[in-house]
Ligand code: NAD
């Protein structure tokens with residue numbers, strides 16, 4: 106069966122990787138991207154698809170009910186893949202309101218619009234609403250705790266994760282109350298091409314190239330479970346095609362690494378792959394800075410359900426994924442350089458002046 110997708114946030118990091126994955130693998134499907142092009146959205150991420158018949162880009166806000174209603178009806182959408190969000194924890198600490206607006210109110214708006222569309226079309230079985238969420242809703246793990254599973258209680262600690270938890274609860278409630286065919290995925294830290302410079306891995310690559318300090322929060326022993334974005338896209342693909350409405354799926358990379366070790370690995374790769382580094386070896390640039398407020402200590406995902414029920418597991422090791430990612434940032438300076446705008450510098454100064462030890 107061919108599908109007609111509305112991909113919200115499709116000009117962002119994961120959304121644009123997903124749209125490219127989908128268009129390459131399912132050329133008979135229709136893909137409509139709805140993206141507000143916030144600081145994190147970048148239409149050039151989708152440049153290779155512009156002009157293709159089965160692809161359309163629409164600039165707009167998921168909170169705008171009229172745009173969403175119009176697109177669902179005119180494009181005969183049967184599947185929403187919902188990525189649009191404010192996604193950066195440090196920005197949520199500086200200003201939580203935008204997170205509640207987009208992540209909670211925006212998700213509610215999409216759910217209401219999709220429910221009406223589903224009713225108008227007599228409740229088709231094939232409709233799907235995939236809500237892309239995060240492992241951060243489960244809170245923080247101690248070193249010996251078991252990894253998060255789908256039944257781990259919610260305990261969000263940052264304004265970002267609290268807003269994502271709120272949206273997850275709404276999505277769950279729309280299945281329970283209205284039988285709307287929703288599914289939720291909770292995923293660990295992604296990395297790979299097209300990630301905005303504010304996130305740990307691109308920030309370290311870019312700062313190394315510029316000879317700037319590599320700011321590691323706190324003692325550097327916080328643990329994240331890294332997932333290559335291409336593996337995340339294949340996971341979302343199987344959830345859309347074979348997932349069960351009403352279910353939640355945890356998606357992770359089986360790659361738990363302490364931040365300081367990850368940064369050391371990045372420095373080694375930069376030393377090996379970059380030709381003209383201002384400072385070499387680049388790990389001399391590592392600087393421990395004041396910790397992020399409320400910094401979660403450890404995330405880890407138990408992805409057994411994805412393996413046993415949907416036959417998915419990650420295929421890219423952290424060594425392979427980091428090498429691909431560093432090589433991509435080295436060969437795409439024209440992509441990230443314009444993103445280091447005045448607005449970005451102001452944000453950067455605010456976070457890293459506050460966190461300077
Ligand atoms: P991102 O910040 O790179 O991209 C977000 C996109 O959403 C941007 O293109 C932006 O323009 C768009 N957007 C923001 N507000 C909007 C609005 N009101 N209306 C329409 N579009 C809007 O984010 P990402 O890292 O690609 O994350 C995508 C999704 O995956 C998010 O929901 C995030 O919570 C979730 N997630 C991310 C990670 C990760 O490691 N990056 C891990 C787990 C889950």
Ligand code: DAU
Nearest residue numbers: 192193194239240241293294303304305320321322327364
């Ligand atoms: O776990 C999934 C989440 O991963 C997603 O839901 C979020 O959208 C995504 O941003 C990411 O959140 P994190 O806060 O884990 O990612 P970030 O890249 O900001 O930071 C990763 C770790 O590195 C975290 O422990 C904080 C630390 N860090 C980050 C930055 C930007 C530093 O030590 N220094 C830094 O400069």
